[in-house]
Amino acid sequence: MKNAIETKDLTKVYSNNFTAVNSLNLEIPNKTIFGMLGPNGAGKTTTIKMLTCLIQPTSGQATVGGFDVQKNPDEVRNLLGMVPQQVSLYKDLTVMENSQLCADYYGVPQDERDSRIEDLMELVDIKYAKDKRVGQLSGGQKQKASLVASLVHRPDILFLDEPTIGLDPTTKRILWDLIRELNDSGHTIILCSHDMHEVDMLCDNVGIINTGNLVAYDTPQGLKDSLLESNKQEMAEALSKISDENDVSAQEDIDNLSLRKMSILLKNQDDEIIESIKQSDDVKKIEIAHNGRLNLKIDSFDDMAVQNVLDTISFSGGIIKSVSTEEPSLEDVFIKSTSEVNEDDRA
Numbered sequence: 465m466k467n468a469i470e471t472k473d474l475t476k477v478y479s480n481n482f483t484a485v486n487s488l489n490l491e492i493p494n495k496t497i498f499g500m501l502g503p504n505g506a507g508k509t510t511t512i513k514m515l516t517c518l519i520q521p522t523s524g525q526a527t528v529g530g531f532d533v534q535k536n537p538d539e540v541r542n543l544l545g546m547v548p549q550q551v552s553l554y555k556d557l558t559v560m561e562n563s564q565l566c567a568d569y570y571g572v573p574q575d576e577r578d579s580r581i582e583d584l585m586e587l588v589d590i591k592y593a594k595d596k597r598v599g600q601l602s603g604g605q606k607q608k609a610s611l612v613a614s615l616v617h618r619p620d621i622l623f624l625d626e627p628t629i630g631l632d633p634t635t636k637r638i639l640w641d642l643i644r645e646l647n648d649s650g651h652t653i654i655l656c657s658h659d660m661h662e663v664d665m666l667c668d669n670v671g672i673i674n675t676g677n678l679v680a681y682d683t684p685q686g687l688k689d690s691l692l693e694s695n696k697q698e699m700a701e702a703l704s705k706i707s708d709e710n711d712v713s714a715q716e717d718i719d720n721l722s723l724r725k726m727s728i729l730l731k732n733q734d735d736e737i738i739e740s741i742k743q744s745d746d747v748k749k750i751e752i753a754h755n756g757r758l759n760l761k762i763d764s765f766d767d768m769a770v771q772n773v774l775d776t777i778s779f780s781g782g783i784i785k786s787v788s789t790e791e792p793s794l795e796d797v798f799i800k801s802t803s804e805v806n807e808d809d810r811a
Contacts, residue, residue, distance in 0.1 A: 468494045468621050468652035469515060473524035476510050476676075484510040486676035487524065492669070497643065497653045499667035499684075501660075503802055507676040508656055512623060516544055529620055542570070545614035549626040551606045555599035559590060559609045562598060563616055570617035577616075584612045588642055604635035611642070621652045628662060640666060660795040670794070672801045680801045687797045692724070694800075695792070725790040726760040726773060731783040733758075740780040746772050 469492040476485040485507045492498045502508045513519045515526055517537040526533045529543040553562040563581045572580060585591035590608040593601060598609055607627055614622065624643070628636040643666055647653050657663050663670060664684045672680040680687060730737070733756065741747055741758070746769040749761040762769050770789060777784060 466494060467491045468496075469526070469528050469654075471511075471515075471524065471526045474511070474514060474521055474526050475523045476507075476514060476519070477522045484676055485514070485521075488673075488676070488678055490671060490678060490681075492652065492654065495647070495650055495652055496668040497647050497655060497666050499663035499670040500654060500656045500673065501658075501663060501670060501798055502673035506674045506802075508673055510676075511673065512625075512654075512656070516546060516623065517541055542617065543620045545617070545619035545622040547607070547610045547614050547622070547624050547627055549629060551598070551610050553598045553606070553609060553613060556597055558595050558597055559585070559601070559612065560594045562609065563613050566613040567616045572617055580616055580618075581612060584615050587645070588612060589638075602635075604631050604639070607631070607639060608642075611646075615646075619651070621654065622646065623654045623656070625656045626658065627655070628657075628659065636662075660793065660798060664794045672798060674802045680797065684794055688792050688794065691792045691797050691800060724762050724769075724792070726758075726762060726770065727788045727790070728758040728760065728773075728777070729756065729785040729787075730758065730777070731785050733782070737777060737780045737782045740776055741773065744773055744776045 469490065471488050471490045474485060474488040474490075475483070477483050488507075488511060500508055500511070510519070514521050514533060515528055517533050517540050520534060528540045531539040531543070533540050554565070557565070560581065563584075564577060567577045567581065582591065585594055588608040588611050590605060590612060593605055593609075596605075598606060601609060627643070628639050631639065640662070643653060643655070655663065655667060667684060670680075670682065670684055670687060671678055682690065738750070738752075738758075741750055741760070746762045747760050751759045753759055760773065762773065770787075774784065774787065
C-alpha cells in the first residue's frame with residue numbers, strides 16, 4: 465500500500481451552509497510523518513474528524529489504510545490511534561488501569577494485554593509511574609501515558625494533536641525522539657502542531673490547510689525553496705516597478721518578502737560602511753537593530769552572495785565581529801500561504 469491516507473474531493477458542509485473543508489485532495493505516504501498545518505478555523509479539525517470516522521463527509525471520498533471511511537468505519541477505527549491535545553485519560557485511574565481500559569475497548573486478547581502495555585511503557589519510559597494516578601503526573605508524563613493507551617491495539621496510523629504543547633524543552637526533545645522511534649517501527653504519524661520548528665524537524669511532508677483548502681504541500685525544505693523562488697520573482701517585479709514606474713509603494717512589497725537573512729556585528733560602524741553595503745547588488749534590505757547588529761536581506765542561497773557582502777564590508781574598512789545567516793523558515797511559508805488566501809477572500 466503506497467499511501468496510508470488518500471482523499472479525493474473531500475468536502476464537509478455544515479447545516480448552516482458553512483463549508484469547513486472544500487474538495488480536499490490529499491495523499492499521505494505510508495510509514496511517513498506528515499505535518500498538518502493551518503490557522504485556527506482552517507478546517508484541520510474537521511478533516512481529522514472525517515478521517516477518524518467521527519463525522520461523515522458531505523461529499524467526496526477518503527480512505528485510511530485502504531478502507532473507505534464511510535463504508536468501512538470499524539476497520540478504519542481499528543487502524544487508528546489518537547493522542548488529543550487535551551489528555552483524555554481518567555485522572556483517578558492509574559496509568560496501567562487507563563491502558564487496560566483501552567486494551568479492553570479494542571479487544572486486545574487478555575493473555576497479551578498486560579505484556580503489551582509493559583512493553584509500551586518501557587518504550588516511552590513511563591513504566592516507573594505505571595501505578596500512579598494520571599492526575600498526579602506531569603505534563604510530559606501524561607503525554608507518554610496517552611501514547612501507551614493509544615498504541616496498545618497496535619494501530620498502523622497515529623494522530624498526534626499538539627503533542628508537546630506546554631512542555632519544557634528537554635521533555636519536548638524526548639517526545640520528538642519517541643515520535644521518530646514510532647515512525648521507524650512502521651507507524652504512519654499525522655502531526656498537528658503550531659510549532660513550526662517541531663514540524664520542520666520531524667516531518668517528511670507538510671500540508672498547509674486554509675479556509676478548507678490545501679494551499680501548500682511538499683517536504684519542509686521543498687516548501688522553503690519554493691518560497692525563496694517565489695520571492696525572487698516578486699522581488700524582481702517590485703524592483704522593476706520602482707525603477708520603471710517610480711512606484712514607491714512597491715518598497716512595502718520588498719519589505720514583506722522572506723529572503724535569505726544575514727545578521728552582522730561590526731567592531732566599527734560608520735555611514736560609509738553602511739552606504740557601501742546598500743550599494744551591493746546582493747543586498748535588498750538593511751536594518752540596524754537596537755543592539756547595533758546589521759540585519760540584511762539578500763536574494764540568493766548562493767554562498768558567493770554572502771561572501772560578496774562580507775568582502776564589501778572589508779573593502780570599506782569594516783571589521784567583522786560575528787556573522788550568522790538564516791534561510792526562509794517554515795513559519796515564513798505558513799504566513800505567506802495563509803495570508804495570500806485571506807487576501808483573496810477579502811478581495
